[in-house]
Amino acid sequence: MKNRRQKFTPEFEHDLVRDPRLGYEPRDASRFVHCVEHGSPTPLERWHCHDEYELQLIVAGQGRAFVGDYVGHFEPGHLVLTGPRLPHNWISTDLPPNGLGVRSLVIQFREEPLREGMRAIRELEEVGPLLERARHGVEFFGLSDSVRDRFHRIKRSHGLERFAEFIGLLCQLRRCEDYRLLSSEPVIGTGAGHAPATISRVIEYVNEHYPEPMPVAQVAARINMSESRFSRWFSKLTDSTFTAFVNRVRIHKACELLMHSESQISSICYAVGFNNVANFNRRFRDVKGITPREFRRQSLERLGAAPSPMG
Numbered sequence: 001m002k003n004r005r006q007k008f009t010p011e012f013e014h015d016l017v018r019d020p021r022l023g024y025e026p027r028d029a030s031r032f033v034h035c036v037e038h039g040s041p042t043p044l045e046r047w048h049c050h051d052e053y054e055l056q057l058i059v060a061g062q063g064r065a066f067v068g069d070y071v072g073h074f075e076p077g078h079l080v081l082t083g084p085r086l087p088h089n090w091i092s093t094d095l096p097p098n099g100l101g102v103r104s105l106v107i108q109f110r111e112e113p114l115r116e117g118m119r120a121i122r123e124l125e126e127v128g129p130l131l132e133r134a135r136h137g138v139e140f141f142g143l144s145d146s147v148r149d150r151f152h153r154i155k156r157s158h159g160l161e162r163f164a165e166f167i168g169l170l171c172q173l174r175r176c177e178d179y180r181l182l183s184s185e186p187v188i189g190t191g192a193g194h195a196p197a198t199i200s201r202v203i204e205y206v207n208e209h210y211p212e213p214m215p216v217a218q219v220a221a222r223i224n225m226s227e228s229r230f231s232r233w234f235s236k237l238t239d240s241t242f243t244a245f246v247n248r249v250r251i252h253k254a255c256e257l258l259m260h261s262e263s264q265i266s267s268i269c270y271a272v273g274f275n276n277v278a279n280f281n282r283r284f285r286d287v288k289g290i291t292p293r294e295f296r297r298q299s300l301e302r303l304g305a306a307p308s309p310m311g
Helices: 002-006 111-120 122-134 144-156 159-175 196-209 216-222 227-238 242-260 265-271 277-288 292-303
Strands: 033-040 053-058 062-067 070-074 079-082 088-093 100-109 138-140 179-181
Touching: 033 144, 033 159, 053 088, 053 144, 062 079, 062 292, 070 292, 079 122, 088 100, 088 292, 100 144, 100 159, 111 122, 122 138, 122 159, 144 159, 196 216, 196 242, 216 227, 216 242, 227 242, 242 265, 242 277, 242 292, 265 277, 265 292, 277 292
Parallel strands: none
Antiparallel strands: 033 100, 053 079, 053 100, 062 070, 062 088, 079 138, 138 179
């Protein structure tokens, strides 16, 4: 049982395993942006994470995409940016007999040099929101052709020219308005009347007490608001009702348990704060589009594993 649970943990990727024979560029410790070009099947298809941001463009084939607790389909044109240590995997299906020579074009870049640049160069601060969204995984639409062209320009360039091309890519991603966040951890907006310390207290309370009953009046009282005022304030700030937000937090916690434990679904339902399985199944489907059982089945595919008989 112990060995079986260990495989749920994503493999951590570091420079020592980035072999040029797998499609990586020869490693240069001073280089900020790295390109990877690989086919399928490949040892790179595994549930893993790393310290870098990663932009993945699928140029051939189809299969299952796994990003955090997101499970979905990919095909040519699929373009996703993932943040540091966000687990991910793209598993090809229905491959031709000889596989695919090139399936993925990948750009990896380190966070700290970019953050340092943002502190010194004010214009770089514009990419801050993009980097924060990437912590959930971001899928972009309508950019695949231009990003493919830019990938090749980045790969064949060096030094300042490479950096300039990369900054152009970030600008392109930052300007894109047709995107969606993939992993379901709730994100709080920054609407008018935003009070960071107050909303942080509410979020912290929800994340610590999500298994417990959470009536709106009780939470409102913690920040000295009436129930009606709190409801208006929270909705204006987050574009969500408080109840819907709590449900999303609970569903996110349920996803983690479905992916990283063998607990029964009914046990998970009660562990994350739902008081009956039917309501849990309904709310889960509202957020994820599939049932908890189907989510667990699909999520196990990221490991190449068979579903657990626990359900």
